[in-house]
């Protein structure tokens with residue numbers, strides 16, 4: 001897992017113009033309310049000072065010599081991890097390619113390369129088929145009105161405490177890992193651009209996001225800290241084994257994000273709860289539908305994207321009304337296609353699997369924390385099937401995806417149906 005893309009991907013599209021305008025206004029006002037100087041930045045002591053620091057070249061050269069001679073492998077790996085960390089930390093994602101190419105050139109020579117992006121896990125075709133069967137229902141649920149949009153602001157301290165508590169409610173070790181990530185000043189909360197958690201090998205994770213106090217940024221923080229807990233707990237495995245497979249990394253993040261949202265919903269008053277649940281319903285449909293569409297689009301277009309193909313896939317996945325509301329070049333809005341090709345399916349996989357995992361937690365709250373700690377601690381040493389097996393989740397089985405999609409539709413429709421009921425109660429003359 002290299003790129004935490006959920007922020008920019010989850011919150012796009014399927015909105016009416018008025019909702020978009022309202023959100024822009026909220027975002028603008030929230031900027032004024034959060035004082036950026038109160039937000040934390042990375043503690044970079046011990047890392048490189050600047051892109052032109054000659055130490056980079058010295059370390060690259062040293063790592064190359066060590067790896068080729070095989071004389072001091074741990075030191076070489078540590079140097080490469082530091083270079084990786086620096087490459088992301090310093091330039092803020094604007095020009096990552098150049099330094100990563102240099103680092104990877106050394107790594108490739110020594111066969112210490114990042115693994116190639118894995119193909120879709122077993123069962124991803126079944127996932128897409130099941131989503132397409134209920135896609136129109138999800139799309140309609142996403143488009144229903146949101147009567148009480150959440151405009152509340154969360155201070156950094158409140159958001160931090162909430163995210164630590166949510167992670168701890170899944171497993172005490174996860175809560176401790178998140179808390180430690182904050183305390184070690186590994187979070188940069190005022191970094192423009194896409195949110196991201198960099199594994200940085202055995203140096204442990206570094207997290208960046210652009211925190212503005214809104215619900216969206218609280219949940220982005222929760223998502224990224226889910227990645228951070230995964231990497232903190234698997235860090236003892238060493239740099240070669242601690243980096244989880246993308247679908248599992250996104251699952252850990254989605255579970256933390258949804259546990260945080262559930263905590264907020266449980267504590268909200270009536271009006272705020274309605275807004276939070278509407279947000280969850282819309283986000284659920286957005287994430288699942290969009291990423292299934294993007295995955296199918298990648299497969300069908302085979303590197304030659306075409307607007308007509310995109311519209312056909314939108315129609316096949318979310319129905320005719322969705323296709324009529326969609327722009328032909330809608331696929332261009334998604335950086336995942338160019339920044340992390342072949343990984344779009346992982347977000348749909350993760351969001352559905354997070355629902356299933358949280359249902360398992362409700363069914364057996366005593367056993368879940370141990371299993372969740374083991375899941376996070378396994379890092380990159382397991383693929384999807386053995387990692388999820390302790391939860392009795394079999395992603396290769398079509399029946400699993402059928403159940404997971406039904407759970408998603410039920411969650412979206414329950415919220416929407418509740419609102420429809422309230423509407424009819426408040427307007428008895430209709």
Ligand SMILES: [Zn+2]
Pocket residue numbers: 003004005006223227249250253
């Ligand atoms: Zn992510």
